Every structure is written in C-alpha cells, then in structure tokens.
Amino acid sequence: MSALPLATDYARIFLDEVPLIDLRAPVEFKEGAFPTAVSLPLMTDEERARVGTCYKQEGQAAAIALGHQLVGGAVRDARMEGWLARLRQQPDALLYCFRGGLRSQTVQQWLAEAGITRPRVAGGYKALRHFLIDTQAKASAECDWTVLTGMTGSGKTHMLAHITQAVDLEGHARHRGSSFGQLPGGQPGNIDFENRLAIELLQRRNRGESQFVLEDESRLIGRCALPLNLYEAMCRAPLVVVEVPQEARAEQIRTDYVQDLWLRYLEFHGPDAGWPLFAGYLTDAMARLKRRLGDKDYRELDGLLQAALREQAQSGDTRAHLVWIRLLLTRYYDPMYRYQLDNKRERILFRGDKEACLAFFAKRSPLQTPQESPTC
DSSP, X not given: OTTSOEEOXXXXXXXXXXXXXXXXXXXXXXXXXXXXXXXXXXXXXXXXXXXXXXXXXXXXXXXXXXXXHHTOHHHXXXXXXXXXXXXXXXXXXXXXXXXXXXXXXXXXXXXHHTTOOOOEETTHHHHHHHHHHHHHHHHHHHSEEXXXXXXXXXXXHHHHTTOTTBOOHHHHHTBOSSTTOBOTTOOOOHHHHHHHHHHHHHHHHHTTOOEEEEEOOOSEETTEEOOHHXXXXXXXXXXXXXXXXXXXXXXXXXXXXXIIHHHHHHHHHOHHHHHHHHHHHHHXXXXXXHHHHOHHHHHHHHXXXXXXXXXXXXXXXXXXXXXXXXXXXXXXXXXXHHHHHHTTGGGEEEEEOHHHHHHHHHXXXXXXOGGGOOOO
C-alpha cells in the first residue's frame, strides 16, 4: 500500500478545484468538508463506532479484522461500485479520510486491485483543513482590508456586487447579518463557512489580488463566526462610510427583508407552508430585539408588524411594513450605529453617497478604472 501515490500539493487541490472523495463516516462529513468533496464513506456511522470501540477494548489488529468483516462481501462490492462510478464521472478525483491513514489506504489498495490507481491526500482531511486555516490567517495578516459601513438599510451588500475587491461574507454565511437576516434553507456549518472563505482568498491571492473590501459585520453572521484574526483585522481596517437617507433605507429594508424574502420563502417552502414560516420569521426576529428595545417599544413595534402582516396576507401589499421599519430605524438601529461610528471616527477613510463610494473603490482598484464603475 505504501507504494501507491500521495497528493501533497494542497494549494493546487483548491486552486484547481480538484474533485475529492471523502471516505470518512457520514457524521464526520456533516461536521465539515470541502466544496468539491462528495461523501462516499468506507464505513457507516454505526460501523465506525463499532470499530472504534473494538480498537479501545481489544487493540488495532482486532479493530482492523472487525472492519474487514463489516465491510466485506456484498457490502464491499456495493461500496466499490460507488467509488468506481464516481471515478468514471470524475477520473481525476482524489481520496481522503481523516488523517490519510488506514481508511483511505484500504480503499486506494482495493481500487488499485480493480485496475484504478488514484492518489490519496497525504494527511487527509486534517491536513487540508489546517492548510486552509493557515491560508486564511496569512491573508488576514498580509492583505490590505477596507470595511464598507453605513446605517442599516444602506444597501451595502448590493454595493459589494459592484466592487471588484469585495469579499461577500454574508454570501458565504448565507445570512444577511442582522436579527432579520435569516434566509430559507439555513446556514452552512462554521467549518464549511471558514473553508469556503479561505478557498476564495487563496484563489484570489493566487491571481495577484491583495486588496479586499468587506461589509461591516459583527463577529457572528447569524450562527457563523468569523475567524478571530480576520475579525481583528476588520476592527483595525479603514472605513468607507456610505450615507443614505432614512426613507431610502426603509424602502431598501422593505424590498430585501419583506418583499424579496417573502418570495424566497414561498419558492423554497411552497405557497402553503411558505407564508406562515415567513410571518413567523419576522415575528421571531422582532422578538429577539425585545430586551434591547424595552417592553413598551417592543409591544408597539410588534403590533405594527402584525398589522402589516395581516395587510400583506389579505392584499399582497407590503407597504404597511414601512411604518414599523421607519420606527425601528429611528428608535434602535440609527442611534446604535451613530454611537458605534463615533467610536471609530479616526478610522474613516472616505464618506459619501453610493455613487461616490463606488467611484472611490473603483479608483483604488488595480483591476477597474473609475469610468467603469457602475452605480446601484
């Protein structure tokens, strides 16, 4: 088995988006994997648990024997067909298990006996994961970061789509970053979030990019936590402040968090389940602010929200939501933002409306001239 090939160029695996066959148990894959990986385990969760117990009680030799007993005969044939079928579709795929040890060596040997020689990743999942952690840490320390900030509803996420240096953290987290930011379909696990972010930075740095723009975020985007070193870099980075009038921000929130999200819920869950889930989402999001708003303001805002939901359910019109949105901005989000920005004023690099901020970023970008900068 030792003569079979190893894949050791971790950077090239991610730069070339090489297909991967993950041989770990399903529970391990669920905890975290890589974007190009498919789960085709050598053992089920139950089989892995039995082998692990045997190893602890009786030692390695007994555990190996049990593993071959559990994954033998027709079971082995069926799993072999799964690996061979995947390799017929993706003949350049690599194999890995947790540490690049017995599981991937065993499958690699079985495939070789069937006439298919494919490398296994040296060090397995653990080595790839450590490589991405180091990649992200180096980017946090070495790159030039700028943070786009602005009051709630300023359309910062939409602006990122027009900034060549942008890294969309909320896109990776599949969450819009506020109490009202949950999207249907849920979020990735934190390891998957970190892996995808690190791979993007690796690929872009490989293309020669070193200047990046991030939207102002807290450490948590929904349940996804930013790597601490990146968050600390963001807390030191210069700020570009986009200034948008409150009425325009209220309308942006109505569009993004009510109108668009309503349609997303209907599309994802269907018309029957979509509406109650959407209404419940908005109600729960407001409830999460109760402690910060205080009981009196919360009850008033929730009453206005429920009235707007009733109107929306009856007529499809979402304009009644502007009443509670304006009030929430005035009483909660805007004062909080002004306080936070006042504490960061020495970091402000530029401020202006959307077009001015986009032109500023375009002028700084080595990849785009100011004349090419779009507006939104």
